Amino acid sequence: MAFDRYVAMCDPLRHSTTLTNSTMAKIGLAMVLRRGMLVLPSLLLERQWTCCRTNIIPHSYCEHVAVVKLACADIRVSSYYSVSPAFCLIGLDSFFIAKSYTQILRAIFSLPTKDARVKTLGTCSSHLCTILAFYVPGLFFLLTHGFG
Structure with missing residues (x-):
């Protein structure tokens, strides 16, 4: 979503040529591979x-920290593993989202009229709400279940 918003705001005339089906397939494949590399070691x-x-498991879904707490074996490595990649992912995602929104905000504030700026900011606000609705509870869940 951030890449789509970035292209839509910073280079709107090339939106359809930049976000082709092959580009979106590559982005999707990269996301699947990234997630797979995180899940494979835990499995x-x-x-x-x-x-x-x-x-x-006393949760609505099966996640690594909950399974770790059920094990009888030495779980020190898994305890560290369950928290560190998540922080790396959240940090990396936050960095790239912040970088793209910096570019978007530069493009927005360079627009000539106030109405254009307000309309464009309204378009981005729904995406920012989605990001906050996803990352804030996820981070809270990670911290409460990872550190007890």
Whole structure:
């Protein structure tokens, strides 16, 4: 979404030529590979454990920290693993989103009329709300379940 907003605001005349189907497929593939590289080590670690407690996870979905807490084995490596990539991802995502929005804001404030600036800021506000609605609860969930 941030890349789409960036192209729409900073280079609107080339939006359809920049965001072609092949470009979007490459972006989608990069996202899937990035997520896969994060999930694969946790799956390999979890395969080695035995669970001695109940197998009921008190969450609405199965996530790594909850599975780690069920294991009887030494879970120090997994405890560190469960928190560090998430912080790296959140930090990396936040960096790129902030960088793209800096460019977007530069383009917005260079618009000639106030009406154009307000209309363009309104377009970006829904995206910013979506980002906050996704990242803030995710970060809170990570911190509360990762550090107990």
